[in-house]
Amino acid sequence: MEKLNSIKDLRNLREGLKKGQKTGVSTVVVCGGTGCETFGGRELYESLNNIIKDRELEGKISLKKTGCQGFCERGPLVTLWPTNVFYQKVKESDATKIIDETITNGNVLENLLFTDPLTNKKVTLQSEVPFYKKQRRLVLRLNGVIDPTSIHDYIAAGGYTSLERVLEGMSPEQVIKEVADSGLRGRGGAGFPTGKKWEFVRKATGDIKYIICNGDEGDPGAFMDRSVLEGNPHLVVEGMIIAAYAIGSRKGYFYVRAEYPMAVEHVQRAIDQASELGLLGVDILGKELDLVLEIKKGAGAFVCGEETALIASIEGKRGMPRIRPPYPAISGLWGKPTCINNVETLANVPIIIEKGAKWYSSIGTQGSKGTKVFALAGNVKNTGLVEVPMGTTLREIIFDIGGGIAKGRKFKAAQVGGPSGGCIPEEYLDTPIDYESLQKVGAIMGSGGLIVVDDKTSMVEFARYFMNFVQDESCGKCVPCRIGTRRMLEILSRLLKGEGKESDLDLLMELATHTKETSLCGLGQTAPNPVLSTLRYFRHEYEALLKKTAPPEGTVTEPQEKVKVRHSESAVGTTGTEASQCG
Amino acid sequence: MKKETLRQEAAVELGGLERHIKNLNHRLSRSDLIPLLQYTQDSYGYLPKPALEFISRSTRIPMSRIFGVASFYSQFSFVPKGKFTIKVCVGTACHVRGADKVKSRIGELLGVKDGETTADYRFTLESVACLGTCALGPIVVIGSSKKAEGCCGGEPVKQALSLGDKFYGQVSPEKVQEILGRYTKEEPILSGAGG
Structure with a gap:
C-alpha cells in the first residue's frame, strides 16, 4: 500500500476503490464474528470458497467475511447480495446448495430462512427480519458489510471521510464544540459528556497528552465493544485520530481484554494498515498531526475498566484505582493529561462529524442523544447485538427485537448494566431507556449488557451471583468494598441456605447503602445495585427465604464456598492458537 | 484473591x-x-x-x-496447568442458562474442583467471567496449553490436537461426557465445532 500524503490522495484512493468494485456480481457474505466463526462459520466459509473455485465462478460470485452481524443466536449467518436473502443456522453442508440453487438458479432455500416466532412465517430478506428491522444501526452500520481486516473496504464504504473533514477545515476547538453540541455521552457507563471531557484535556497544561480507548469490557454478559472492535476496528481508529487531534495528543493506547483474541488481532491489523497508509504516524495526510497507537492487552481484572485502575495497569502496576481528583484529564497516564473514552463512544465520533451535531442530537431523548448498543442475552429468543435510539423502551427491545422469552416462559426481570446495574421488573418495561431513567429505576446504563431472566430464576440467587463476582473482583484497596461485598455475599448465601436471620434484610440494606456511599471507585459504589434493586422489587423472595418456605422453583444452586471466578487465561498472546486465526 | x-x-x-x-x-x-x-x-x-x-x-x-x-491479575498462574484447560463461562448470560450445572458435571467427571488440575495433569478446570459469546451460552472452551508439565505420567503426549481453543456452545450437563471423551483419546480430533 502506498503512503497517502494528502487528503487528495485519500480521496483518489477512495474513488479508485469505488470504481474497482465489481457491479452485478453476486456476493455471499458470511458472518465472521466469534459466535458464528467458532460454531461452524469458518468451515462454512472454507467450503463456499472451495465450491466457488471448483465451479470456476470466481468472476461471478464473490465471497466475503464480515465482522459480527449481531444475530448471534442464529449463527452462522449468510447474507446474499444484491438480493438481500438472509440465511441463518447455515451448516457447512449447505454450501453447495447455496451456490448451485440460490445463486445460480435463483431458488431460495426455505429451510435456511428465519421463522418469525410471532407470526410463524418465513422471512426471506435480511431487512425484513424483525431483529434487524426494528434497530437503528449507526455504530454497527458497517458490521456485516465490510471486511474488518481490510482498510480498503472501510475507505470504499466512506471511511476516513470524517477525518478528511476535520483536517480540512476544523480547528480542534470546533471539533470539540461539534461533539459537545451533539450531546454524546460516554458509553462506558457513567455517561459523562464527551465534549466536556475533551475540552478539559485540551485545556490542561502540558505538552504530552494521551488518548486511551477503553476496551476492557469486563461486564459478564456484555459484548458490544468486542463486536465493534472485531467488526469495524477502523471506525474506532478514526474516532481516536479525531479525538487525538481535538485534545492535542500524539500517543494513544488501545486497552483491550486479552479474552478477546480476535478483537486484539483486528485492532492490531487496523493500526498496521492505517500506519502503512499514513493515516497514523507523523504528519498524517500531510497535515500537522502526529499519532502513534499501541495496543495494551488487559491481564484479567474487572476493576481495570475503571479509568484510574486502567492507567495503573498500563503503567505496569497492580490495577488499583486511586482517589479522584485529580481526574485523568488533568493528571493521568504517567502524570500527564489523559483522555479515556470507551470503544462505543469513539465509534460514534466519525458519525457525528460526518452527519453533524444537529442531525445526531435529533436522535434520542432530552438528556441522552444518539443510539446505544445493547448486548441482549439470557432467557430471550433472539439474543445478539441490538442498536436502538436512546429512549426506546425495554419492552420494544426484549419483545419486538428479542422476540420475547424463550421456551414459552414468563418474563421476570431485565438486568441492565452488569454487576453494577440493577434488575428491572415488568412494571417498568415501558420506561424509555436513557441514562437518567435507568438510574431512577435503580439500574444504570453501564456498558450496555442486557440480560433477561424468566420466571424460574430466583432473584436472591441472581443477586448472590453478582455479589460473588464483585467480591472476587474487588481490588481490596478500600475497606467498604473489600469487606462490604464479602459480608453481603455471606448474608445472601446464608439466606439461600435457609439459615437467614430476621435481621438480615435490614443488615443487607445497611451494608449495601454504606458500601455504595463510601467506596473509592465505581466498582464498589455500584456493587450493591443488584442487591438494592432486587430488595426493592423482589423483597417477597427474600422474605420467603426467611420464612423457610421452599425457595422459588428452580435455579437455587448449592451455595458454594467461594467460587473462584477467573477470567480466561488462554488468551495470553494466543498467537498461533485457533482462536486467533479466525480473522 | x-x-x-x-x-x-x-x-x-x-x-x-x-x-x-x-x-x-x-x-x-x-x-x-x-x-x-x-x-x-x-x-x-x-x-x-x-x-x-x-x-x-x-x-x-x-x-x-x-x-x-x-x-x-487472574491471567497469571504460579503453578503449572494441565494439558487441556477447560474453561466454563459463568458470565451472567451463561449463568442464567445453567452454566453452574455444566461446571459441576465436569468437576464430577474429572474429580476436581474449580481451579484444580487433575493428578495426571491432563485437565485443569476453571471458571471464566465472560467470553463475550453470550448468545450461545452456556459456553465451554477447551484449550490446550503449549507446555504441560508432567502430563500423563511424565510421558510427553503426542500433540494430536492443534493448539488453541475450541468453543462448545449451548452445552448441557448431558453433553459434557461426550465432549470430554474427545480429549481423553489420543487420536486427533477432526470435527469438533458445535457441542
Whole structure:
C-alpha cells in the first residue's frame, strides 16, 4: 500500500476503490464474528470458497467475511447480495446448495430462512427480519458489510471521510464544540459528556497528552465493544485520530481484554494498515498531526475498566484505582493529561462529524442523544447485538427485537448494566431507556449488557451471583468494598441456605447503602445495585427465604464456598492458537 | 484473591525469554512488565520462578513488586496447568442458562474442583467471567496449553490436537461426557465445532 500524503490522495484512493468494485456480481457474505466463526462459520466459509473455485465462478460470485452481524443466536449467518436473502443456522453442508440453487438458479432455500416466532412465517430478506428491522444501526452500520481486516473496504464504504473533514477545515476547538453540541455521552457507563471531557484535556497544561480507548469490557454478559472492535476496528481508529487531534495528543493506547483474541488481532491489523497508509504516524495526510497507537492487552481484572485502575495497569502496576481528583484529564497516564473514552463512544465520533451535531442530537431523548448498543442475552429468543435510539423502551427491545422469552416462559426481570446495574421488573418495561431513567429505576446504563431472566430464576440467587463476582473482583484497596461485598455475599448465601436471620434484610440494606456511599471507585459504589434493586422489587423472595418456605422453583444452586471466578487465561498472546486465526 | 505462591523449582530454559527481550529492542521500563509476564505465561503455561527472576534482573523491578503484579491479575498462574484447560463461562448470560450445572458435571467427571488440575495433569478446570459469546451460552472452551508439565505420567503426549481453543456452545450437563471423551483419546480430533 502506498503512503497517502494528502487528503487528495485519500480521496483518489477512495474513488479508485469505488470504481474497482465489481457491479452485478453476486456476493455471499458470511458472518465472521466469534459466535458464528467458532460454531461452524469458518468451515462454512472454507467450503463456499472451495465450491466457488471448483465451479470456476470466481468472476461471478464473490465471497466475503464480515465482522459480527449481531444475530448471534442464529449463527452462522449468510447474507446474499444484491438480493438481500438472509440465511441463518447455515451448516457447512449447505454450501453447495447455496451456490448451485440460490445463486445460480435463483431458488431460495426455505429451510435456511428465519421463522418469525410471532407470526410463524418465513422471512426471506435480511431487512425484513424483525431483529434487524426494528434497530437503528449507526455504530454497527458497517458490521456485516465490510471486511474488518481490510482498510480498503472501510475507505470504499466512506471511511476516513470524517477525518478528511476535520483536517480540512476544523480547528480542534470546533471539533470539540461539534461533539459537545451533539450531546454524546460516554458509553462506558457513567455517561459523562464527551465534549466536556475533551475540552478539559485540551485545556490542561502540558505538552504530552494521551488518548486511551477503553476496551476492557469486563461486564459478564456484555459484548458490544468486542463486536465493534472485531467488526469495524477502523471506525474506532478514526474516532481516536479525531479525538487525538481535538485534545492535542500524539500517543494513544488501545486497552483491550486479552479474552478477546480476535478483537486484539483486528485492532492490531487496523493500526498496521492505517500506519502503512499514513493515516497514523507523523504528519498524517500531510497535515500537522502526529499519532502513534499501541495496543495494551488487559491481564484479567474487572476493576481495570475503571479509568484510574486502567492507567495503573498500563503503567505496569497492580490495577488499583486511586482517589479522584485529580481526574485523568488533568493528571493521568504517567502524570500527564489523559483522555479515556470507551470503544462505543469513539465509534460514534466519525458519525457525528460526518452527519453533524444537529442531525445526531435529533436522535434520542432530552438528556441522552444518539443510539446505544445493547448486548441482549439470557432467557430471550433472539439474543445478539441490538442498536436502538436512546429512549426506546425495554419492552420494544426484549419483545419486538428479542422476540420475547424463550421456551414459552414468563418474563421476570431485565438486568441492565452488569454487576453494577440493577434488575428491572415488568412494571417498568415501558420506561424509555436513557441514562437518567435507568438510574431512577435503580439500574444504570453501564456498558450496555442486557440480560433477561424468566420466571424460574430466583432473584436472591441472581443477586448472590453478582455479589460473588464483585467480591472476587474487588481490588481490596478500600475497606467498604473489600469487606462490604464479602459480608453481603455471606448474608445472601446464608439466606439461600435457609439459615437467614430476621435481621438480615435490614443488615443487607445497611451494608449495601454504606458500601455504595463510601467506596473509592465505581466498582464498589455500584456493587450493591443488584442487591438494592432486587430488595426493592423482589423483597417477597427474600422474605420467603426467611420464612423457610421452599425457595422459588428452580435455579437455587448449592451455595458454594467461594467460587473462584477467573477470567480466561488462554488468551495470553494466543498467537498461533485457533482462536486467533479466525480473522 | 490468589492463594498460590511461587514454587521452588529447578532451572527452566530461559533462552526464549532472553531472545524475546532482546527483540523488543528498547530499554525496558516498568510498563513492559505486564506484557513480559503475558509472554512468559504463554510460553510456559505458568510463571516459573526462574523466569520471573530473570525478568526482575532485566527490568530492575524487584521480585516483590513482580509478585504483587502477577498475583493481582487472574491471567497469571504460579503453578503449572494441565494439558487441556477447560474453561466454563459463568458470565451472567451463561449463568442464567445453567452454566453452574455444566461446571459441576465436569468437576464430577474429572474429580476436581474449580481451579484444580487433575493428578495426571491432563485437565485443569476453571471458571471464566465472560467470553463475550453470550448468545450461545452456556459456553465451554477447551484449550490446550503449549507446555504441560508432567502430563500423563511424565510421558510427553503426542500433540494430536492443534493448539488453541475450541468453543462448545449451548452445552448441557448431558453433553459434557461426550465432549470430554474427545480429549481423553489420543487420536486427533477432526470435527469438533458445535457441542
